[in-house]
Amino acid sequence: MSKIRAAVLGASGYIGGEVVRLLLGHPEVDVTALGARESAGKALDEIQPNLRGRTDLRFKPIEEIRDGADVFFLSLPHGEAHRVVPALPRDAKVIDLSGDFRLSDRATWEAHYKMPHAAWELQREFVYGVPEINRARLRESRRVAVGGCFATCAILSCWPLVKEKRSAGPIVIDGKTGSSGSGAKPGEKTHHPFRAGAFFAYEPFHHRHTPEIRQALGGADVLFQPHSAPMVRGVFTTSYVPLAAEPDGDAILELYRSAYAGEKFVRVGKGTSNVAHVRGSNFIDVGVAARGRMAIIFGAIDNLIKGGAGQAVQCMNIMYGLPEDAGLNQWPSII
Ligand SMILES: NC(=O)c1ccc[n+]([C@@H]2O[C@H](COP(=O)([O-])OP(=O)(O)OC[C@H]3O[C@@H](n4cnc5c(N)ncnc54)[C@H](OP(=O)(O)O)[C@@H]3O)[C@@H](O)[C@H]2O)c1
CATH class of the missing domain: 3.30.360.10 (Dihydrodipicolinate Reductase; domain 2)
Known part of the structure; x- marks a missing residue:
């Protein structure tokens, strides 16, 4: 089986950086694109020096990454993801780490996020991404709103x-x-x-x-x-x-x-x-x-891991029928 091609939009942030780190160590994934805003044009290790020597990928502007990936991880601020998702290919899987698609009630979302939602018609496509309470639905899903x-x-x-x-x-x-x-x-x-x-x-x-x-x-x-x-x-x-x-x-x-x-x-x-x-x-x-x-x-x-990047990878593993801990076998470091 060919590897899953993954793009990470918001890869220059804390959560995106952790998504990239985990995916680069995932046995079934090729990271194909890194999207950023201010960091566009820079090499990955200029922003994430912990990953020096791991890949030659550079950050590209987020809006230039629309294809060449089977799954898009979005680690963008809330209020950005709901503008980006409508522009992604319909057949691609989307794993959003922001809060943009987590709530199923529009009025509650708009009251708490203090803005109108730009793509509410897509919210129902998103399954809430906390696998321990929602595993069966994640298996069938194409779009996931990872739990905060x-x-x-x-x-x-x-x-x-x-x-x-x-x-x-x-x-x-x-x-x-x-x-x-x-x-x-x-x-x-x-x-x-x-x-x-x-x-x-x-x-x-x-x-x-x-x-x-x-x-x-x-x-x-x-x-x-x-x-x-x-x-x-x-x-x-x-x-x-x-x-x-x-x-x-x-x-x-x-x-x-x-x-x-x-x-x-x-x-x-x-x-x-x-x-x-x-x-x-x-x-x-x-x-x-x-x-x-x-x-x-x-x-x-x-x-950043169970509260974000790790849980996102766990959701991806479930969506693709992979072992749930693929790429996630890091034991804690106590210091
Ligand atoms: N930090 C956490 O513990 C945590 C946990 C779970 C979920 N989340 C969610 O994950 C998302 C990312 O959080 P984060 O902590 O990684 O944030 P962050 O460090 O500030 O990273 C934000 C990323 O989004 C990019 N970006 C694109 N448009 C932007 C804009 N208009 N303003 C600012 N950044 C923009 C940034 O690119 P440039 O830097 O290149 O401009 C950067 O790559 C948020 O929705 C957050 O709620 C965070």
Whole structure:
């Protein structure tokens, strides 16, 4: 079988760079084009020096990449992807890492993303890309909206309790993210002196991942509050889930072990998770604590891998019927 030809649009960013790094190590993929905006014309290793010596590819303007690929990975800012998708070949697969096609309700999307959607008629073609809750639909899909980083961590933390109707709601989810979650371009609230020793909350009640979490959890009553933590990589969520009934012994832990039995990228444990234990890998560590009628679930992911590039490659593997961990066998580096 010939290899899958992949183009990465937004390859000069943090997520795009990780998509390229993973695809260059994927046994079934040839990376055929790298799309960028300001970095167009530069060699890959001028922007991603970690990939020096790996390929001679150079960045091209995004709008010049319309063919020569079987699958297009879009790692563009939200508000860009929905303008690009209509111009891509109809028969190509599209894996979008932005938030542009994740929500199925237009008014909710436009309220949270604060702009009119430019290609809403295409939204229904997109399948939500969190494989552990949506694998069957991903197998049949041509277009995927990969789950957001906070959303992926929170959804996989709460899903077993919600699916088994063990949650009495409302669920309170407290999230922390590292600075790479804000992308490669520094801003007032994202540059190093501001963030390095700081810890603060932002966007109470209004974060874009709130409706995404609610939608994936079947409309569950969810309150999500994000925080900026002084680390570079990593998302950590603490989910407080009131239980419908008091469980026996380790019943909640067993529920999680059983829900994720056979999942290659979900590691269930007792007590807290730790972002340092998943860094650089596609794992989510889900930690379980329960007492009385309350469960506290601790989720940890690498925002750029399970929260983005790794999950996108996992979705591609499913779409092509490949082993789900092809190209994704990196174990975490603890430092
Ligand atoms: N960072 C995360 O943890 C994370 C996790 C999951 C999903 N995502 C999503 O993935 C997408 C990319 O995020 P990122 O963190 O990789 O961002 P980033 O580092 O800022 O990268 C943005 C990329 O898009 C290109 N681009 C094209 N048009 C652009 C425009 N009008 N303004 C700015 N950049 C433009 C940039 O090219 P030039 O640099 O060459 O101009 C760059 O390649 C976003 O939709 C984000 O929400 C991010």
